[in-house]
Amino acid sequence: MGKAFGAVAGVGAVGSLVAMKKSWDPLPSVKAAGFTTLDMSIYPEGELITEKWRGKPIFVLKKTAAMIAKQTESQKARDIVVGDAHFMLAIGLCTHLGCIPAYIPAEESFLCACHGGQFNWAGEVTKVPPPRAFDIPPFKIEGTKLVLGEVGPEYQKMKDSGITL
Amino acid sequence: MAHFTEATSVKDWLNQRLAIEKVEKVMASEYWIPKNINFLWAMGMVLAITFALLLVSGIFLLMYYQPDVRTAFYSVNYTIMRDVDFGWLWRHVHGVAASVVFLVIYIHMFTGIYYGSYKKGREMIWISGMLLFVTFSAEAFSGYMLPWGQMSYWAGMVITNIFSLGGLHLDGLVEWIRGDYVPAQAFLTRFFMLHVLLLPLAIMGLIGLHFATLRIPHVNNQDGEEIDFDAESKKYLAGDKAGSKVMRFANDFMSKDLMVVGFYLIFFFYLVFFQYGFALDPVNFDPADGLKTPAHIYPEWYFLWSYEILRPFSVNIGLIAFGFAQVIFMLLPFLDRSPNAIPASRRGAFSVWFWALLIDMIVLTAMGKLPPEGIFSTIGLVAALAFIVLWIALPFITMNEKKA
Structure with a gap:
């Protein structure tokens, strides 16, 4: 039970960290200029x-x-x-x-x-x-x-x- | 379900649902403070009041400030300062409080070091306090970006470049932090977010933690005396108020606290109304220009000592020294090997160490403000080395201290 909960929460945590990291990247418009x-x-x-x-x-x-x-x-x-x-x-x-x-x-x-x-x-x-x-x-x-x-x-x-x- | 009876009064109604009498006892009238203290014990309340002033003035500034690189400068220097009735008041309160809060933090810190208030169960008080110092520093820096003047821009450039970590050349990390190759719109908006939401939330959480760390070890006293708070509070509640070594947080201690706060606020509003200029750098009244560095860049006075530790060395050694200066205070409870939790004046060599550290940090602060030339460069280098040597020497000095 604990492991299953940990696995689901872990996937969610990694996913949100990726999204947060990417949101801070320079925008395409910045890179293109x-x-x-x-x-x-x-x-x-x-x-x-x-x-x-x-x-x-x-x-x-x-x-x-x-x-x-x-x-x-x-x-x-x-x-x-x-x-x-x-x-x-x-x-x-x-x-x-x-x-x-x-x-x-x-x-x-x-x-x-x-x-x-x-x-x-x-x-x-x-x-x-x-x-x-x-x-x-x-x-x-x-x-x-x-x-x-x-x-x-x-x-x-x-x-x-x-x-x- | 709990049993509720018909309320006899509003207080009783609340008491049945929220236990307000119990809460009042735990938080105030039966939270015990030693009597053997002086005005330096009021700095915590002075800081809480200053934080409240920052919060209230910040709310009013937030209603007119525009986090856009094209309009930020004018929203601060024109809209808030000239158009908004009393806008100048909020800005001066915010600017002066941001500067003065560090003065009081330093007094609060050095009071703790002098009286040994980070030892014998009080380690978490010190550590949570240092975490507050770090978040306040980040809060001050992010706030400094917002007027988008020349000092905002170039401080943003220099400080974010520190994250390339010298020889490691992490330019990608720096660009990620900025969201651009140089500080620009993405940078301003995200530091605005940090300044008005994430960091204040962290600060409020840490203030809660800082208060919680005090509950079990209790507040230290002027002689580092170990007080039996249970016995002394019983004595107080039994009626022997004069004989007890402790007093109530409220209203006993609060009445002393608020008197110091009163004197402090006279000083504070004197600064706000008559001497606000020290908190507003003239260079920051030029709008940000990425193609022109001001002739002399320096941080606000409260960062000068650590800036001066960075400056005299080549880039990698400078960064290591700077990193050392940032974390070393956090480790104080573990570097001080002495069993004594008493005032520095009764601790022999530690007393010399305390005053040497204080004077060294004042010298570093003064040198950080001066241009990095000639004799000032040399004095700065010596003071930076002295800072490092003092901290390395601390475990050896305190190891040999006799048990008092």
């Missing part, structure tokens, strides 16, 4: 432009000739090349707890006001607490355009080599 196309030919050199994708800020920095010349190997691996232009493109949220770091052009670096984290112009961490460089959003290069939210071969390569999560 996840693509943004950027025209990469319009960005000025050395100036940080913030775009928006899935409600998150996207940092776009067209690198200057001086920056390209001094890139290290690890910085080259994060480099996004569209035509003959080089970009630092990343989700503009601190990888610690998600504040938006401010770009300081004079120092060519980012400072997060929340917990004091710092990143350089290539998006790498120069001061903790952030645990890793800026995350790079899924992207696909189409001519001079770039689609955020779609996975292209360049992005897949970065993901496979562990450059971004």
Whole structure:
């Protein structure tokens, strides 16, 4: 009797937990609005432009000739090349707890006001607490355009080599 | 079926059906409180009154608040503050009470620690109280989301990101909690639900449990004296009120309680009418903007100490330290190995531990408010380490304590 009651109640409990979990999932409309196309030919050199994708800020920095010349190997691996232009493109949220770091052009670096984290112009961490460089959003290069939210071969390569999560 | 007779009065009618005289005795006139107490024993009643103020002001705010990302900010800052007659009063009462309730909770907690009121059968009082602290924290956080200002949004962003648990990268869990990639409509509506229904229900249930945990061990006293409540209450009922070590909850203890509550309410309404600004962060008077982080983000003052334990470390160690700070208070009855349930002042090394912990938490609170730069970073790091060391040292300090 106890076992039978327990079994029936257990099935009901699991069923309702599944329903409750699913009700908290992001809605289909939220998931569907996840693509943004950027025209990469319009960005000025050395100036940080913030775009928006899935409600998150996207940092776009067209690198200057001086920056390209001094890139290290690890910085080259994060480099996004569209035509003959080089970009630092990343989700503009601190990888610690998600504040938006401010770009300081004079120092060519980012400072997060929340917990004091710092990143350089290539998006790498120069001061903790952030645990890793800026995350790079899924992207696909189409001519001079770039689609955020779609996975292209360049992005897949970065993901496979562990450059971004 | 029970036997009912024709009622001689309304009271008798109720008494036959609800045993109201018996209930009154159990709950009030024969619920015994020690006489050897001071004003700190009134903090429970002060908290109950503050919770009632939060509930009543919350009901009035709920009638005009709109949980929609497009209108929430204006429903609070325009409709409630300017259109609704006395709307400002409810908001200021709600905001001030939300802040002050934590001040009184901390006083209540440290009173318990000082007098050893978590030991010898009083463990469940402490544990249910700490569960109340956790639910009150969740209630405060969810309420802070509702005006949908810049601080609401960015506090929501930062706190929900904690659930990715650093190196574990549980981004899916964070998106599940938010119902979106960033805090948006789904997030606001579900935190609204938590704030006005689920968490208040939990709080009311836990308050009931907290009161129930007091019944058997009874309230502690200033000297940690073990009182024979049966013998002392018999003495009181036999007429030796002066000789008995106990008094009735009502009206004896309540009259003392309500005097403290009276002084408290003067202070409280002084804050509501003249100093309400401390409970309303100026940054939160800018509407939420997901593309602009405020220059300096900090939580309300009552979360600063635990925030400062998170901040000085790299992400994973910071989260472990933060998690430690959240659960360690719960374990206090088991970490204190001493058999003595007496005031800290008579417990030697524990007395030093008590004051060191209190001062350390005040330092952490102050550093949490300051920008994470230079000397403040260093002091914050030292204070965070001191907090952890103090708690690890507690079992060893108390183990060697002599039986008093």
